[in-house]
Amino acid sequence: MNDLESAPINTGEDDGVEWTTVGGVRVPVDLITPPWPDPYMDIEDYDPDADLMVLNMGPQHPSTHGVLRVKLVLDGEICVKCVPYLGYLHRGVEKLCEKLSYVQITPIVDKNDYVSPMMNELAINMAFEKLIQAEVPRRSRYIRTICAEIQRVGSHLLWLGTFGLDMGGAIGGGGSIFMHTFRERELLLDLFEDLTGCRFHYNTHMVGGNRHDIPAGWADKATKVLAELGERCFEYEQFVRDNEIFRARTVGVGIVDPVLAMELGISGPILRASGVDVDLRRDQPYAAYDEIEINVPTETTGDCFARYLVRVAEMRESIRIATELLKGVPEGPIGSLKPVKLPGAVKAKHGLGVYSAIESPRGELGTFVVGNTERRQAAIPYRCKIRSPSMHALQLLPYLCPGNNLSDIIVALGSLDPIMGEVDR
Amino acid sequence: MTFENPWIHGLVMGLIIGNVSLAITGYSIWFERKFAGRMQNRPGPTVVGPWGLLQPVADVLKLMQKEDITPRSADKALFNLAPPLTVFVALSTLAVVPVAPGWIIADLHIGILFALALGSLMVFPVWMAGWASNNKYALLGGMRSAAQSISYEIPLLLSATVPIILADSFRITDIVEAQLGGNWFAFWPPGPGFAAFGLFFLCSLAESNRIPFDIPEAESELVAGVSTEYTGMKFGLFYLAEYLHTFIISMVAAALFLGGWDGPGDHDGFIWMALKTLTLFVFIFWIRWSYMRYRSDQLMAMCWKFFLPLGLALVMFSALWVHAS
Amino acid sequence: MSWPQDAIDLCTDRFGLTLCETEGATVEREQLVALATALKNELDFRFFVYVVSVHYPAVDPIPADEEKGTEAVDGIPDHTVVHYRLRRMATTERGTDTFAFRTTVPTGEDCPTVSDIWVGADWQEREQYDLVGTVFSDHPDLRRIMMPEDWPGHPLRRDYAIETQHFPWR
Numbered sequence: 001m002n003d004l005e006s007a008p009i010n011t012g013e014d015d016g017v018e019w020t021t022v023g024g025v026r027v028p029v030d031l032i033t034p035p036w037p038d039p040y041m042d043i044e045d046y047d048p049d050a051d052l053m054v055l056n057m058g059p060q061h062p063s064t065h066g067v068l069r070v071k072l073v074l075d076g077e078i079c080v081k082c083v084p085y086l087g088y089l090h091r092g093v094e095k096l097c098e099k100l101s102y103v104q105i106t107p108i109v110d111k112n113d114y115v116s117p118m119m120n121e122l123a124i125n126m127a128f129e130k131l132i133q134a135e136v137p138r139r140s141r142y143i144r145t146i147c148a149e150i151q152r153v154g155s156h157l158l159w160l161g162t163f164g165l166d167m168g169g170a171i172g173g174g175g176s177i178f179m180h181t182f183r184e185r186e187l188l189l190d191l192f193e194d195l196t197g198c199r200f201h202y203n204t205h206m207v208g209g210n211r212h213d214i215p216a217g218w219a220d221k222a223t224k225v226l227a228e229l230g231e232r233c234f235e236y237e238q239f240v241r242d243n244e245i246f247r248a249r250t251v252g253v254g255i256v257d258p259v260l261a262m263e264l265g266i267s268g269p270i271l272r273a274s275g276v277d278v279d280l281r282r283d284q285p286y287a288a289y290d291e292i293e294i295n296v297p298t299e300t301t302g303d304c305f306a307r308y309l310v311r312v313a314e315m316r317e318s319i320r321i322a323t324e325l326l327k328g329v330p331e332g333p334i335g336s337l338k339p340v341k342l343p344g345a346v347k348a349k350h351g352l353g354v355y356s357a358i359e360s361p362r363g364e365l366g367t368f369v370v371g372n373t374e375r376r377q378a379a380i381p382y383r384c385k386i387r388s389p390s391m392h393a394l395q396l397l398p399y400l401c402p403g404n405n406l407s408d409i410i411v412a413l414g415s416l417d418p419i420m421g422e423v424d425r
Numbered sequence: 426m427t428f429e430n431p432w433i434h435g436l437v438m439g440l441i442i443g444n445v446s447l448a449i450t451g452y453s454i455w456f457e458r459k460f461a462g463r464m465q466n467r468p469g470p471t472v473v474g475p476w477g478l479l480q481p482v483a484d485v486l487k488l489m490q491k492e493d494i495t496p497r498s499a500d501k502a503l504f505n506l507a508p509p510l511t512v513f514v515a516l517s518t519l520a521v522v523p524v525a526p527g528w529i530i531a532d533l534h535i536g537i538l539f540a541l542a543l544g545s546l547m548v549f550p551v552w553m554a555g556w557a558s559n560n561k562y563a564l565l566g567g568m569r570s571a572a573q574s575i576s577y578e579i580p581l582l583l584s585a586t587v588p589i590i591l592a593d594s595f596r597i598t599d600i601v602e603a604q605l606g607g608n609w610f611a612f613w614p615p616g617p618g619f620a621a622f623g624l625f626f627l628c629s630l631a632e633s634n635r636i637p638f639d640i641p642e643a644e645s646e647l648v649a650g651v652s653t654e655y656t657g658m659k660f661g662l663f664y665l666a667e668y669l670h671t672f673i674i675s676m677v678a679a680a681l682f683l684g685g686w687d688g689p690g691d692h693d694g695f696i697w698m699a700l701k702t703l704t705l706f707v708f709i710f711w712i713r714w715s716y717m718r719y720r721s722d723q724l725m726a727m728c729w730k731f732f733l734p735l736g737l738a739l740v741m742f743s744a745l746w747v748h749a750s
Numbered sequence: 751m752s753w754p755q756d757a758i759d760l761c762t763d764r765f766g767l768t769l770c771e772t773e774g775a776t777v778e779r780e781q782l783v784a785l786a787t788a789l790k791n792e793l794d795f796r797f798f799v800y801v802v803s804v805h806y807p808a809v810d811p812i813p814a815d816e817e818k819g820t821e822a823v824d825g826i827p828d829h830t831v832v833h834y835r836l837r838r839m840a841t842t843e844r845g846t847d848t849f850a851f852r853t854t855v856p857t858g859e860d861c862p863t864v865s866d867i868w869v870g871a872d873w874q875e876r877e878q879y880d881l882v883g884t885v886f887s888d889h890p891d892l893r894r895i896m897m898p899e900d901w902p903g904h905p906l907r908r909d910y911a912i913e914t915q916h917f918p919w920r
Contacts, residue, residue: 023794025839036869040890055561077565077721087896094881095905095912168636168717176714179465245637245717262839264870265798278839283846353804353833354772355850368802368833383906385802395873406565407640407720424896 017275017300027258028275031302036260039398041081043073050075055406059088065162065413066420068394072401072409079409082401084394089424097384101343102128102207105384110201112386113422116155118147119360120422121205124386126286126356127367128207131348138288139332140209145288146325147195147204148358149318150222153229154188155361156311156318157181159417160236163308166414167249177240184232187225194218207346209335219326226319226326233315240308250304254400254412258302265392268363269314270416272298273306280359287358292321304415314361347378362417363389388422427527438530439520446519450668451481453706460707461714484661491657496559499654503557508655508662510550515669518543522676523598525686525695536597537589540677541582544632547670548574551634551651554663558654566650569640569721574632576728581628583736587621588681590743597677601685605693611682621739622682624732626705629674631724633667636713640721675705754838754847756793761851764788773833774850779861782853786834786864795836795849798868801875802833803855803882805907828857830884834864860887881906 018029043052053074059067067088073081093112097105109124110117122144129136136144164177189199196202196212204212240246256266258274267278279296281289297313299306337346348371357366365388372382393416401409428434455470455478462469470477495504521536523529533539548571555567588610589595592603604610611622631638652663679685679701688697719727753769761767765785767775777785789795811825833852840846855861863886865871873895875886880894883904894901903910 023796023839024841025794025796026841053561055565087894087898090896092905092912098906098908099912164717175461176465179467183466243716245719248723249717249720259796260869262796263798263868265800265868265874266870267797276839278846280846283840352770352772353802355799355835355848357799364799364837366799368800368835370804383802383804385800387800391873391877392870395870405720405722 019275022259023262025258025262025276025278028300028302031255031257031274031300032259033255033257034259036257036399037402039081039083043081046080047075050080052080065418066423068418068420068423070397070413072406074406077405079401079404079406082398082409084397086391086394086420086424089420091425093425094384094386097381099380101379102132102346102348102381103343103379105381106205107201107203109386110203111421112388112425113360113362113365113390113419114200115158115419116151116361117201118144118151118205119358119365120386121202122148122287123356123358123360123365124367124369124384125205125207126358127354127369128346130354130356131350131369131371132207132346133349134208135336136209136287137333137336138330140334140336141288142325142329143210143214143334144205145292146222146322146329147192148287149322149325150188150191150226152318152361153226153315153322154185156315157185157188159311159361160240160308161185163411163414164240166410167246177236180232181236184229187229191218191222191225194221206335208337209333211335213334214329219329223323223326226323230316230319233312233319237312241312247305249407249411250308250415251301252303252305253408254304254404254415255302256396256400260399261396264395266363266389266396268359268361268389268393269307269310270363270393270396272296273310274302275300280357280364284357286356288325292324294321304411307415311361344379348372348381349378351382353383357387360389362393362419362422365389365422386422386425388425390418390420390422394418394423431531435520435530438528442519442524442528442530443516446516446669446672447665450665450672451485453668453672454481454484456707457710457713460710464711464714488658488661493659494654494656496654498559500557500559503553504654505659507550507554507557508659508666510553511547511666512662512669514543514546514550515666515673518670518673518677521597522673522680523601523685524676524698526693528695529598532596532598535595537585537595537600537681540597541578541585544581544629544670544674545574545578547632550666554651554655558651560654563651563653566653570634570651573634573638573640573721573724573728576725577628577631577638577732580624580728580732580736581632583733583740584621584624584628585681586736586740587618587743590740590747593747597680597685601680601687604684605687607684607687607689609682609684609687617739617742618682620735621743622678624735624739625678625682628732629678630709630712631728633670633674635667635671635709637716637718638724639718640724671709672702672706675702675709678705753849754793757789757795757847757849760788760793761785767851773852774835775852777851777853779853779855779859782851783862783864783867785851786867789836789849790867793838793849795838795847796868797837797839798870798874799835799837799848800833801835801864801871801878803878803884803906804831804833805829805857805882806831807908830855830857830861830882832861832878832884836868855884857883860885862887863889865889880904883907 019026020029055072055074057070059069069085071083072079093108096108106121109120112120161178161181193199194215196204204210256270256274258276261271261274275298277296277298282294282296295317297310299309351371351373353368353370355366355368357364368385370382372378372380400412459469470480473479473483518540520530521533521539551570552567555563588600591610592600610618612618652660683701686693686695686698688694761775765781767777769775806829808828809826812823814822831852831854835848835850838847861884863875865875875889876892876895878884879892880896881904886892901916
């Protein structure tokens with residue numbers, strides 16, 4: 001499938017998949033598996049004769065995707081209970097947001113989801129713009145969308161590399177795919193360096209628009225890089241999708257119940273791989289997404305392999321969207337407010353809370369901002385809450401682990417794609 | 426080169442073959458890293474010495490000067506015994522492998538049985554390390570390794586039985602001499618011979634815990650598996666033992682199935698043995714850097730449901746073939 | 751943002767609540783669980799987006815000043831406003847909708863938990879307890895999630911100085 005025109009779309013006429021409707025949403029019947037395991041089960045109730053072992057996959061571990069501590073109770077190699085512990089990367093971002101002004105917050109929030117930083121910036125600046133009721137010019141919306149889609153490709157590439165690491169180890173086959181995807185990602189980071197001057201943590205979105213404009217020749221260079229990436233995606237699919245060991249490790253592993261996922265607040269590729277056709281870019285368009293057609297890939301098996309397929313399809317789709325948008329970036333200003341340089345430049349008008357959400361590579365990333373109406377505090381938020389999708393995805397772990405092998409838990413955790421910076425903030 | 430006195434013969438040959446093997450194993454680390462680097466579109470070690478050739482030396486010096494930490498609650502005797510025992514068992518398998526006509530440390534009548542038996546002994550040091558470390562990751566690694574090694578010995582023995590039947594001797598020298606002249610057991614009879622070779626190759630990969638069977642030392646799950654608590658030169662010994670075991674099974678596979686020192690025409694000699702061994706060795710690296718690992722229950726299923734019946738079928742087929750001809 | 755009509759009808763007709771443009775319905779603590787259950791089961795708001803606690807410290811009443819001609823301003827007690835947001839997934843007939851509601855919890859009193867209605871509220875409520883100090887009654891496991899277990903105080907309260915130190919952490 002070397003076709004960049006469209007990603008596979010789930011049309012509903014799948015071979016042999018039975019659908020039902022839960023809450024108006026169409027989900028595959030096979031994936032709904034109540035009753036869900038009880039995350040607060042008392043271990044003594046499990047089996048008095050079993051020889052249970054408590055294994056602590058501590059904050060330092062080659063495969064917990066950052067500092068996550070998971071306490072597993074194992075019966076042999078099967079997990080009985082799983083208790084995740086968070087907070088090892090808690091940096092007090094929300095408290096900092098109560099001290100810094102709207103202009104100064106963007107570089108702080110950059111570091112939440114450190115794999116696709118522009119998503120954080122976009123989410124928070126959209127919330128700020130909703131708070132002060134600012135308009136964003138059309139050119140800026142195009143730049144934001146293009147950057148968001150390229151970030152999505154970069155994030156999924158990184159996910160693919162670390163997923164290979166989980167399965168093959170740094171010394172071994174996983175290392176090979178890791179090296180390849182990071183090499184591709186370097187091309188994208190070079191693009192961003194041309195645009196903003198930084199490879200990570202750009203501080204390029206601001207309230208009312210963008211700080212950096214597209215330099216001359218960037219559109220052509222980006223189109224070329226994206227076309228090359230599209231072909232490399234095809235190579236990855238060949239290398240990984242038909243690899244028998246990859247299939248053996250991921251097919252049927254870590255099946256996620258879509259009803260449970262919705263209740264937990266999980267969206268993004270995890271929910272889409274379980275058959276639920278939701279995407280904030282299409283359903284609640286923001287930035288320039290209302291000017292372009294989005295094909296949302298879904299799968300119906302809900303296992304790690306399905307999540308892999310969805311993410312690779314999303315990569316292709318993002319490449320297509322970005323390429324198409326690059327062809328027609330409108331002229332105009334890139335910021336609606338005067339160049340926002342001084343901390344006191346942006347002031348909130350009311351003390352109510354607004355929420356705005358975007359579709360990050362992990363799901364619904366949103367920000368709830370409450371304006372400050374105290375004396376001389378109007379340029380600083382009153383409360384800023386960042387709704388991170390990875391935290392909701394991690395909540396799935398106590399429901400996913402019981403009954404699974406240790407190896408399967410690692411693979412399932414990898415396929416959930418948690419970014420601890422976002423979880424802990 | 427044969428000496429009259431078996432003790433002197435063993436000593437001299439042992440020194441020569443053992444040291445050469447250890448040297449090649451040491452430099453295989455350099456080669457693997459270069460090879461892996463090129464597979465991943467990067468150069469590999471280049472800093473230490475020209476083309477990074479002094480990298481193994483640097484690694485060994487680094488490991489030697491590291492602090493030797495023994496956990497307080499570890500079983501000290503077993504903990505300290507396990508790494509040298511691993512190397513010892515791996516090296517002792519070298520005793521019956523012929524590297525050239527006449528160059529063999531101990532030409533036992535039961536050569537191949539001796540080699541396989543010592544390979545089975547490899548379970549013990551690994552298990553000891555897993556238990557004595559008093560660490561749950563090491564314990565899990567040790568248990569997985571024990572289960573895997575014990576299971577994969579059976580198809581290994583069965584596939585090694587095929588050249589035994591075809592050559593009608595347990596002595597490895599006899600097996601090699603039966604293949605001289607180009608009728609290597611890997612290609613004769615066509616089909617089952619190659620299947621036996623493939624089976625032997627894969628089962629020895631499983632025995633030495635190489636990818637795709639390296640679940641006992643799965644880095645992403647069990648930090649370093651059995652060798653989690655080992656530091657410094659003890660870790661170095663485990664590392665060395667793994668490479669040594671891999672090298673030796675390449676030699677054994679080359680001797681059993683690829684004709685050993687058989688060359689084209691009449692030009693037999695050590696160089697062909699070396700070439701075949703190194704080809705297999707490189708092939709093992711290639712597999713390692715391309716594939717991910719299987720899950721432990723999938724490994725067991727593969728062994729008992731696929732490899733074992735295949736091994737049995739191969740043995741019966743070769744027995745019938747020899748009986749018929 | 752305009753709320754979906756059926757949610758507005760539910761709130762105004764059955765519960766008699768007032769709605770704010772951006773923050774949604776204002777509900778009393780006693781009716782919170784009933785409203786949440788109705789929203790989930792009848793109107794299919796099955797996706798739990800967030801729960802946020804916002805702390806408002808006490809403000810002293812300002813007496814009327816006759817010289818300046820200002821009127822008396824009432825004091826505000828120390829309280830927390832807990833905001834909830836739910837989402838309804840898109841179907842072929844409608845797009846995705848969100849709905850929000852909020853409740854006021856005076857400091858020292860509990861807020862009823864919604865974690866038996868949406869499982870996802872579990873950790874989010876723990877986080878709000880940890881950072882702001884809102885206690886959720888009937889929560890299965892209300893303990894700190896981000897901060898260390900023995901941390902004193904709740905950092906995201908407005909009266910908690912950002913430079914507060916607790917040995918050995920900074």
